[in-house]
């Protein structure tokens with residue numbers, strides 16, 4: 211694999227292969243010294259033009275566990291226009307001899323622009339491009355679901371028949387988009403729920419069903435309920451009356467939590483707005499996989515870094 215730009219570039223075999231390799235990487239974490247020499251001498255540059263806590267730290271941890279060097283660039287506060295600063299930064303980084311770039315950028319398509327090779331020659335991993343995609347998040351979510359369903363018998367399996375409901379600010383969510391396409395590839399079915407204003411206009415062309423009533427959706431007893439952050443920073447208009455009303459209609463509050471089937475899994479990519487899209491009781495409940503998602507993110511990113519930096523020739527890493 212040369213780059214990872216979109217989950218839509220992965221067929222089922224490739225997606226399952228990444229999840230399986232991440233299982234091997236997770237095993238490394240349980241060793242006395244949780245580190246492999248595999249990427250010694252390679253340098254990974256984290257270029258973050260948008261805020262991030264877990265994605266940036268997770269890529270950093272993953273690169274270090276594979277013995278790569280990591281440099282991190284945070285563009286917060288830059289006054290240069292976005293296109294120019296991306297080009298300038300990329301070329302500066304390239305001059306330092308970088309093997310892989312992990313890019314988060316507010317513009318949809320930014321990672322693909324970088325990967326076309328005109329500015330730099332490094333492998334590119336999309337760590338979130340605008341409202342478009344966040345492929346490693348989709349992969350870590352699928353990995354988390356697969357582990358919850360199949361446990362130690364996960365290897366080689368997809369998510370056939372799994373019913374996933376994704377709730378909230380679908381419109382602004384690259385996490386939702388990456389999940390939708392990857393879940394489809396892996397055999398799961400996806401239902402979207404949110405205010406009409408936060409369901410994208412083109413949703414009819416996606417491989418999903420959709421609706422606006424959360425209680426109706428939960429009555430269908432989905433296997434997974436994935437809550438999304440209300441992305442205030444991307445909203446330049448009023449998409450819903452107020453926070454109380456949002457929470458009342460689309461929040462996973464304590465009453466809805468109590469009505470979930472016993473084995474329904476609750477997920478959230480973080481960062482969470484506690485009390486808005488998810489209550490603290492739901493976020494911290496035994497059925498919540500939020501911290502599993504974070505832990506699994508490191509294994510997925512180790513697998514992806516390994517694949518883009520050492521060619522796709524196989525699983526000889528561990």
Ligand code: NCD
Nearest residue numbers: 265338344385439479480481
């Ligand atoms: C998400 C993102 O940045 O797209 N966060 C993450 O990477 N875990 C979701 C969000 O910001 O709401």
